[in-house]
Amino acid sequence: MSPxxxxxxxxxxxxxxxxxxxxxxxxISQSGSGLKERNYLGLSDxxxxxxxxxxxxxxxxxxxxxxxxxxxxxxxxxxxxxxxxSDFNLLTSGKLDEKQLFPLLPxxxxxxxxxxxxxxxxxxxxFSDTVDGxxxxxxxxxxxxxxxxxxxxxxxxxxxxxxxxxxxxxAGINVMLSNNSSGTQPSMKKEVPTRAPQEGHNKLNxxxxxxxxPAAKAQVVGWPxxxxxxxxxxxxxxxxxxxxxGKPGPGALxxxxxxDGAPYLRKVDLRTYSTYQELSSALEKMFMCxxxxxxxxxxxxxxxxxxxxxxxxxxxxxxxxxxxxDKDGDWMLVGxxxxxxxxxxxxxxxxxKGSDAIGLAPRAMEKSKNQS
Amino acid sequence: MQTDPNPKKSKDSxxxxxxxESTQLPSPFPDEVLEKVLSFLNSDKDRSSVSLxxxxxxxxxxxxxxxxxxxxxxSVSPEIVARRFSKIKSVTLKGKPRFSDFNLVPQNxxxxxxxxxxxxxxxxxxxxxxxxxxxxxxxxSLELLATxxxxxxxxxxxxxxxxxxxxxxxxxxxxxxxxxxxxxxxxIDDFSGGWLSCFPENFGSLxxxxxxSLDSExxxxxxxxxxxxxxxxxxxxxNKSITLDQLQRLLLRAPQLMELGTGSFQEDLLPGQIxxxxxxxxxxxxxxxxxxxxxxxxxxxxVLYAACASLTFLNLSYAALRSVEFGNLLxxxxxxxxxxxxxxxxxxxxxxxxxxxxxxxELRVFPADPYDQHLHRGVTESGFVAVSRGCSKLHxxxxxxxxxxxxxxATIVQNCPNFTHFRLCIMNPGRPxxxxxxPMDEAFGAVVKxxxxxxxxxxxxxxxxxxxxxxxxxxxxxxxxxxxxAGSSDRAMQFVLEGCPKLRKLExxxxxxxxxxxxxxxxxxxxxxxxxxxxxxxxxxxxxRLAREMPRLNVEVMKDKESDDSQADKVYVYRSVAGPRKDxxxxxxxx
Numbered sequence: 033m034s035p036x037x038x039x040x041x042x043x044x045x046x047x048x049x050x051x052x053x054x055x056x057x058x059x060i061s062q063s064g065s066g067l068k069e070r071n072y073l074g075l076s077d078x079x080x081x082x083x084x085x086x087x088x089x090x091x092x093x094x095x096x097x098x099x100x101x102x103x104x105x106x107x108x109x110x111x112x113x114x115x116x117x118s119d120f121n122l123l124t125s126g127k128l129d130e131k132q133l134f135p136l137l138p139x140x141x142x143x144x145x146x147x148x149x150x151x152x153x154x155x156x157x158x159f160s161d162t163v164d165g166x167x168x169x170x171x172x173x174x175x176x177x178x179x180x181x182x183x184x185x186x187x188x189x190x191x192x193x194x195x196x197x198x199x200x201x202x203a204g205i206n207v208m209l210s211n212n213s214s215g216t217q218p219s220m221k222k223e224v225p226t227r228a229p230q231e232g233h234n235k236l237n238x239x240x241x242x243x244x245x246p247a248a249k250a251q252v253v254g255w256p257x258x259x260x261x262x263x264x265x266x267x268x269x270x271x272x273x274x275x276x277x278g279k280p281g282p283g284a285l286x287x288x289x290x291x292d293g294a295p296y297l298r299k300v301d302l303r304t305y306s307t308y309q310e311l312s313s314a315l316e317k318m319f320m321c322x323x324x325x326x327x328x329x330x331x332x333x334x335x336x337x338x339x340x341x342x343x344x345x346x347x348x349x350x351x352x353x354x355x356x357x358d359k360d361g362d363w364m365l366v367g368x369x370x371x372x373x374x375x376x377x378x379x380x381x382x383x384x385k386g387s388d389a390i391g392l393a394p395r396a397m398e399k400s401k402n403q404s
Numbered sequence: 405m406q407t408d409p410n411p412k413k414s415k416d417s418x419x420x421x422x423x424x425e426s427t428q429l430p431s432p433f434p435d436e437v438l439e440k441v442l443s444f445l446n447s448d449k450d451r452s453s454v455s456l457x458x459x460x461x462x463x464x465x466x467x468x469x470x471x472x473x474x475x476x477x478x479s480v481s482p483e484i485v486a487r488r489f490s491k492i493k494s495v496t497l498k499g500k501p502r503f504s505d506f507n508l509v510p511q512n513x514x515x516x517x518x519x520x521x522x523x524x525x526x527x528x529x530x531x532x533x534x535x536x537x538x539x540x541x542x543x544x545s546l547e548l549l550a551t552x553x554x555x556x557x558x559x560x561x562x563x564x565x566x567x568x569x570x571x572x573x574x575x576x577x578x579x580x581x582x583x584x585x586x587x588x589x590x591x592i593d594d595f596s597g598g599w600l601s602c603f604p605e606n607f608g609s610l611x612x613x614x615x616x617s618l619d620s621e622x623x624x625x626x627x628x629x630x631x632x633x634x635x636x637x638x639x640x641x642x643n644k645s646i647t648l649d650q651l652q653r654l655l656l657r658a659p660q661l662m663e664l665g666t667g668s669f670q671e672d673l674l675p676g677q678i679x680x681x682x683x684x685x686x687x688x689x690x691x692x693x694x695x696x697x698x699x700x701x702x703x704x705x706x707v708l709y710a711a712c713a714s715l716t717f718l719n720l721s722y723a724a725l726r727s728v729e730f731g732n733l734l735x736x737x738x739x740x741x742x743x744x745x746x747x748x749x750x751x752x753x754x755x756x757x758x759x760x761x762x763x764x765x766e767l768r769v770f771p772a773d774p775y776d777q778h779l780h781r782g783v784t785e786s787g788f789v790a791v792s793r794g795c796s797k798l799h800x801x802x803x804x805x806x807x808x809x810x811x812x813x814a815t816i817v818q819n820c821p822n823f824t825h826f827r828l829c830i831m832n833p834g835r836p837x838x839x840x841x842x843p844m845d846e847a848f849g850a851v852v853k854x855x856x857x858x859x860x861x862x863x864x865x866x867x868x869x870x871x872x873x874x875x876x877x878x879x880x881x882x883x884x885x886x887x888x889x890a891g892s893s894d895r896a897m898q899f900v901l902e903g904c905p906k907l908r909k910l911e912x913x914x915x916x917x918x919x920x921x922x923x924x925x926x927x928x929x930x931x932x933x934x935x936x937x938x939x940x941x942x943x944x945x946x947x948x949r950l951a952r953e954m955p956r957l958n959v960e961v962m963k964d965k966e967s968d969d970s971q972a973d974k975v976y977v978y979r980s981v982a983g984p985r986k987d988x989x990x991x992x993x994x995x
Contacts, residue, residue: 253507254508255831257888258770259506261590262589262721263774266722
């Protein structure tokens with residue numbers, strides 16, 4: 033009797049990919065350079081024996097966007113420009129000298145966060161449609177402009193690419209690269225799951241193969257067996273912990289938030305939010321007791337709304353605006369730059385009175401132009 | 405079994421079973437004496453045994469039972485319960501299969517408590533306690549509970565769903581005698597924290613209040629006043645919205661607390677405030693359980709020290725501590741019996757456990773990063789071994805790790821042969837012994853051979869049929885077995901079904917067990933509470949055959965959308981005296 037782990041073409045069962053879907057990567061990815069579809073599970077080198085460390089790197093990428101990374105660079109898996117190392121903190125566990133991967137595709141980060149959020153919070157829906165969930169994420173990626181780096185105005189001439197990574201929720205990493213400019217690729221190719229059955233079958237028959245390591249990366253519903261409540265809470269907790277010892281782990285990004293007139297500071301981890309809206313709501317909740325709301329807007333005259341910036345809308349009607357201090361020590365209005373750039377450059381947050389914040393906007397715009 | 409309500413025998417005549425077999429001897433006791441004696445029995449198992457002795461005892465037992473425990477809400481119907489028992493004051497009901505915790509059971513599967521509640525309202529209006537686990541509870545049900553039972557005192561909801569904070573408002577508003585409100589691991593619609601403000605101003609009977617799994621901010625003033633009024637409060641577990649400053653004030657109001665769940669530690673306190681908090685903790689001389697501790701950092705851990713001397717249960721599973729600060733904390737907790745931690749403490753932290761906690765009986769190590777984004781940090785087999793060396797009383801373990809060896813497990817059970825619960829989760833499915841590359845068969849073999857008292861076992865790693873042969877042969881006290889991604893053939897499951905006499909719950913996922921395995925346990929399933937098999941190799945026809953041959957079993961199948969028509973993707977089999985359930989949703993096939 034054939035195993036039930038059959039063809040997960042086009043949205044198979046959540047359980048189907050089982051454990052070893054990522055093994056399949058071995059067979060897939062060596063397709064040379066260029067913007068072709070690649071499977072960046074990092075297992076392209078088949079000799080990476082049992083090293084589960086190998087496949088995790090895309091997770092690192094999620095948290096390590098920096099401005100250098102906005103520059104798109106491609107290369108064969110296994111070749112990686114040296115300066116990337118430090119950016120990606122891959123060596124924390126010291127295991128990673130093995131074949132890596134991931135010519136880093138910057139937009140992965142944002143997308144990874146997004147997908148993680150939607151998966152982690154989508155528990156009610158059940159993970160049984162993990163692959164279907166994939167399409168959901170894809171849709172949201174393509175429709176939500178924030179994730180597409182258009183806003184960064186990267187004019188380097190490199191083709192814009194959107195990378196989709198379905199990640200955290202199910203320890204599964206399907207990375208797909210679709211090249212907008214050349215239009216060569218249709219978006220989703222579920223390469224990984226389709227390979228699953230063979231490997232899964234072997235595994236079930238108890239044959240010991242090296243695929244045990246990548247197995248963990250498969251999209252397996254309900255595995256490891258941890259309750260939803262705990263999973264959701266841990267998603268935040270583990271990020272917070274990284275900063276505790278002063279090591280800037282890939283996880284956390286604590287900044288202090290002060291408010292004019294409030295008796296104490298709060299701290300927030302910017303990585304737990306993925307949009308300005310979330311940050312704003314969270315801050316509102318935190319400082320609700322101190323906020324004095326006034327009817328009628330207090331927008332500074334002449335301030336333009338930039339891009340898809342809903343953030344200012346949220347403080348519309350309140351006397352306060354949210355500002356941040358960036359790496360250079362300058363104070364700017366929050367909301368002027370794309371989220372990813374913001375969290376990279378933000379050192380501190382301050383909720384100031386609207387009247388104090390006039391004049392900040394132009395500098396923000398200038399800066400973002402310079403940074404692109 | 406059908407009950408036949410016998411009229412009670414009169415006081416003066418010896419018990420004379422009028423409608424029984426001729427061989428029955430007259431009982432030496434009048435019923436009242438028998439009932440008085442039996443009323444001291446609390447354990448369900450004892451009561452079950454008593455009820456089987458003879459008809460008189462059966463009746464005496466059912467007239468005196470006040471606590472009802474139903475491990476599977478579909479194994480019996482409300483009508484049957486109502487006919488048999490008349491004096492129930494406390495009910496515990498469990499609903500969905502355990503794998504629903506891991507999203508393997510779709511929404512709206514069932515286990516709705518409402519029908520039970522309407523029956524209770526009719527038959528047990530003096531109901532005082534309701535404890536539900538994995539049931540669906542609507543706001544309507546909570547309102548019914550709050551209004552139909554004037555003496556209602558204790559509500560405990562574990563892993564339940566279906567209600568919102570509106571339902572909690574009803575409870576707070578109407579239950580004048582409430583002593584316990586305990587909400588755990590619950591994913592509900594949290595509209596606002598306003599429910600807490602619904603406790604009347606003169607209400608002061610709470611002994612247990614746990615709202616740690618709710619998100620919304622509650623009105624702190626209302627909470628503070630409530631805590632002040634409830635002089636018998638011994639368990640208080642607040643949610644993340646409660647700040648340190650607020651916590652300190654609560655502790656000052658309730659120094660008598662025995663169990664505390666803190667709010668979030670994510671805050672910048674001034675040094676003076678930190679001192680105050682430490683003093684407030686120090687004031688709590690009776691603290692036995694400490695939990696919560698979200699986002700606690702090394703700076704704040706010392707405030708806990710003063711309260712740690714009497715701690716027996718420390719739940720750090722939401723606090724991502726590192727080994728050093730964790731070790732420092734442990735040094736203040738010599739009386740720990742139960743410890744839950746995150747694997748961020750790593751092996752070094754577990755070594756500290758081994759050296760600081762000689763009385764430890766239970767250890768649970770949860771993964772901070774179950775999807776492994778940070779590259780297999782966490783704990784390894786050495787941490788587990790270190791604990792086993794220092795904690796000879798250890799008998800309950802839940803351990804999540806990425807690697808394990810057969811030798812390590814053998815050492816562990818040699819150090820701690822008294823395991824009753826051994827739950828090992830090697831998070832890579834099907835991972836062999838990482839040193840020898842062999843299957844983990846010998847590890848679990850060692851467990852079942854050495855730990856004769858083993859009641860619960862969860863296996864993981866690369867396992868062949870040999871593991872299950874060992875289990876069937878040696879695990880004579882095993883009651884619950886969880887299997888995932890393991891085994892080579894049907895024989896594995898057969899070994900278990902043939903071998904484990906006390907098996908009650910068997911849950912299996914993603915294993916190569918097929919129809920032969922399923923059908924090898926026909927009579928066995930009637931001695932068990934339930935069987936769960938998902939993503940195995942079972943067909944619907946085999947399930948139909950099982951249902952046909954065993955009419956007292958309910959066989960339910962759920963199919964995944966895309967799979968083959970003949971495949972039974974999820975199978976749930978359980979014994980029942982109530983027949984097939986009538987509330988099955990369309991996606992559940994009852995055969």
